[in-house]
Amino acid sequence: MKYTRITDLLNIEYPIIQGGMAWISDAKLAAAVSEAGGLGIISGVGSTEDVRSEIQKAKSLTNKPFGVNIMLMGKNVDEIAKLVCEEKVAVVTTGAGSPSRYMNEWKKNNIKVIPVVPSVAIAKRMEKFGADAIIVEGMEAGGHIGQLTTMSLVPQVVDAVEIPVIAAGGIGDGRGIAASLMLGACGVQMGTRFLVADECKVHENYKNKVINARDIDTEITGVSTSHPVRVLRNKLTREYLRLEKSNADTSEIEALGKGALKKAVIDGDVDNGSVMAGQIAGLIKEKQSCKEIITELINELEEAIRRV
Numbered sequence: 001m002k003y004t005r006i007t008d009l010l011n012i013e014y015p016i017i018q019g020g021m022a023w024i025s026d027a028k029l030a031a032a033v034s035e036a037g038g039l040g041i042i043s044g045v046g047s048t049e050d051v052r053s054e055i056q057k058a059k060s061l062t063n064k065p066f067g068v069n070i071m072l073m074g075k076n077v078d079e080i081a082k083l084v085c086e087e088k089v090a091v092v093t094t095g096a097g098s099p100s101r102y103m104n105e106w107k108k109n110n111i112k113v114i115p116v117v118p119s120v121a122i123a124k125r126m127e128k129f130g131a132d133a134i135i136v137e138g139m140e141a142g143g144h145i146g147q148l149t150t151m152s153l154v155p156q157v158v159d160a161v162e163i164p165v166i167a168a169g170g171i172g173d174g175r176g177i178a179a180s181l182m183l184g185a186c187g188v189q190m191g192t193r194f195l196v197a198d199e200c201k202v203h204e205n206y207k208n209k210v211i212n213a214r215d216i217d218t219e220i221t222g223v224s225t226s227h228p229v230r231v232l233r234n235k236l237t238r239e240y241l242r243l244e245k246s247n248a249d250t251s252e253i254e255a256l257g258k259g260a261l262k263k264a265v266i267d268g269d270v271d272n273g274s275v276m277a278g279q280i281a282g283l284i285k286e287k288q289s290c291k292e293i294i295t296e297l298i299n300e301l302e303e304a305i306r307r308v
């Protein structure tokens, strides 16, 4: 059951991909996940030189495949798109937009391209453009999200495309992986669970906020500005939602979010910073190494499958 079209496609042991989280997913985290048998992903958000140095560092830490996530709303996307070709990265995942204008170049460079999509129509478009697989992300996920839930979206995309489907959003343990396989996915992407990994660089305050979160502790900000983002509730979200409710200017609302993720991730300011996390945060109770996380996930997956 561990071996799926995704483990074959990506040449990895287990069908578990670590989400590429902006300002969070660096070489150390990605290499630890890949070494543990999953697919580690480095975030492509940041200066082109910093991203290049993270890619090179990951190569020095593991001989196993890893990927780079390209956030398409970023400023230097053209440069990062070129960089992954120069560095011969094995896999590119994309988020927050359409990667169509880069696909041909990536394919020419033998990069496996896996866009993250929030709907059936976009999944079909990505398949037509030559995507090797697709990550279908439900709105349970942390960060920038679409409107549909994983449970309803995954089977609809599975029926609409031929390429392998990877489920994301709301998956935090082996039962979630088993459920995803039942829906027709052949792998999962998980972000929130890896936030609390020992190898994850986020500030201890951020990790503790995830560990202490209950099921009802996330909010979606940015609906009014068409940039919905799921985060853990704090002083910033209360202010954000108050401004949104009072129909404040988009520029005033967006100014509040500027630099907020970095504030939480690096400075550990979990009151005024943006603590992105998915709805599954309430399930996550302890800090573990990536190896421990992946071993536990696979044990739970096998147990869940035996049980049914």
Ligand code: TUI
Residues within 6 Å of the ligand: 022, 071, 094, 095, 096, 097, 098, 116, 117, 118, 122, 125, 137, 142, 143, 144, 145, 146, 227, 229, 261, 276
């Ligand atoms: O990208 C994500 N999640 C993210 S990106 C991010 S960085 C950020 N920082 C501050 C504010 C906002 C973002 C944090 N979390 N997930 C993947 C994802 N992609 N979710 C939704 C989409 C998406 C949306 C529209 C993908 C494609 C799309 O349209 C494609 C088209 O064809 O127009």
